[in-house]
Amino acid sequence: MAFDFSALRRFPDVEAPNLQAWDATDELLVQRALDADVAGDAIAVIGDEYGAISLALTDAGMQGIRVHQDLITGRRALAANARALALALPAAHELDSSLLTGARLVLLQLPKGLAELEEVADAVARWAAPDVTLIAGGRVKHMALTQNQVLASYFAHVQPQRAERKSRLIVASGALPVPDQPRFPVSRQHDGFTLSAYGGAFAGARLDIGTRVLIDVMGTLDPPARSQLRRSEPFQPSEAPIGGNQGEFSGVVNARPLRVVDLGCGTGALAVAFAQRHPDAVITATDRSASAARSAQATVVANGLAGRITVTLDDAGSELPDGSADLVLLNPPFHLGATVHEGAGQRLIQAAARLLRPGGEVWTVFNSHLDHRGVLTRDVGPTEQVARTPKFTVTRSIRRG
Template sequence: MPDFDFRALRRFPDVEAPNLQAWDATDELLVRWALGPGVPGDEVAVIGDEYGAITLALADAGMSGIRVHQDLVTGRRALAHNAAALGVSGWTSHEFGADLLAGARLVLLQLPKALAELEEIADAVARWAEPDATLVAGGRVKHMTLAQNEVLARRFGVVQPQRAERKSRLIVASEPLAVPTEPPFPVRQVHDGLTLCAFGGAFAGARLDIGTRVLLDAMRELSLPVVRPQVVDLGCGTGALAAAFALSHPDAVVIATDRSASAVRSARETMAANGIEGRVQVTLDDAGSELPDASADLVLLNPPFHLGASVHEGAGQRLIQAAARLLKPGGEVWTVFNSHLDHRRALSRDVGATEQVTRTPKFTVTRSVRRS
């Protein structure tokens, strides 16, 4: 394999820390596999390349025309940043769908955490890639399960796990099978009159996750003395908070934003399913970076506590800092979080006076008022 320096890669603008790196052995195994059979770059699609390690290593080896899909906007920005720093080019970015996969004979995949996301990807490859396409999926052994093989076997005639190397393993799926007329996603569920829609990569799918339910219950006590309040659902997921607020406050101007393209696609479907697509703006963005400072009267926040497969408070703290930037003086952020996390201290420091609204055995809901 060409001597590509993976250590030169950064996660920026995502959270960076000594125990978090921008590549792993799985990336290296996928690159080595792709360089073996001599498939030209314009017949290669890469999915789930978190910070550009696979794409940049292949481009650095001389491949051109590679098509890339990254779900997270932070990953897209990291790829661009790393490419500029290394002076490497040779790929195009695509949203998930037929445009990404048409003509592809080799699809490289960093295995997602959710089986639903893997199901959606496997279906898409079998549906839109070439009839002789091969999907090579890799992951860290500790996160891999036999259920992943079973999902792949529903869309491919041959599924061959490879020997593990450096605590990573590849699964090679070939001979795509016939697919149903309609794709399996998005899925829909109705919760007390609220319809949630979800594509495979959306957190919790079309279910109403426990933390969101706790915050929705607490929001019944929320009353803003503002005409046409400007409201931001920061890290919106499938859009439950934004949709519920828009339905109960028809005069509000609501923006739902998330860094996940799958979440944004899901939230847009949610708004349409509830008849409010014209009243809620859904955007793909990193921590509301494209929204103006001091523009929101209210921020709704259910921050994540994972970065990929790692438990880390950094993602949640970035959203708390973003909420502080977005709020007008006197504006409020209502936050739900796992009670063991130290988010209340961060909210008090970065936003302002913070009080507990409610607490369950697992979750805490707080109200923070932006200091002047």
């Protein structure tokens, strides 16, 4: 295969010697697509983490390929890799009919979770061409028979292929009828609020135990004091004094709303729980996963908080202004795909430091074996432990001036 996969980078995602931007599964999927004799505009690629599949096919002369990536870091890496290789950027889509209508071949890097696989299989069977073939691949050590069973619920023929280079492909064809409405998002009631989740959201509509620990501790912590608006401080129209003009003003007025960021929000549990306890807070919930952001938006709506919580798809809050938050809520991940790696959590801690105003706080929950307290002290400021369970630690850090 002429395409140079080693030229691909993960940036702006975490990069490390043990992390690369492609694997053997990408190469096997590309080769099957090249052998399939299907035009590029009839091919959809799902889970193409950093563009290895779609860019290799584009380099081979295929045009009109459609691609869906859940992570915005992957979307940005695909764009950067396309520029670096002087290749046309494949058309990006969400997991919807625009991605799949007319698709006769769908290439899929198998997701970690069965719920996400079910959502993808439903989407392909629902919107792709009747004669569509889905070719799904993964590393053998991460594959299980339950993945075949999920695919068999949506396709009449599911054929695992022989393993090559520690990867395996599964070929599914003969799409079966699907219900009128997709199963996702699913919802579950918890103490005082509802969680909604699409297939790719971590923990689904369940409340993961780390988030539960921070929610429980939240009720014992006082938010940081809010500064008062002065002539030199910019403000939003919603923060203007009654009867005042937008822009600068003299004197001191009532404290502005508490500005809170739920960084890496997942399904939005922390944002909703905080909003219910603090009705004066204005909250931004942000995540790099499109599935998580869609789930958080559904959770916000389900709890009647659409006017107070804004959900964004972003990489570590990169589109939010420096020093714009009084408080950051943080439950950082400790996996990058299937790899245990602290880099993702450390990136979010660094982002929290950038987002906080001096004197602002970050409340963090993390697995106790991780050295996040040291990173928080270094990058944010003085950090105290406020709670500890056998598995999790909750800390409060104050942004140094």
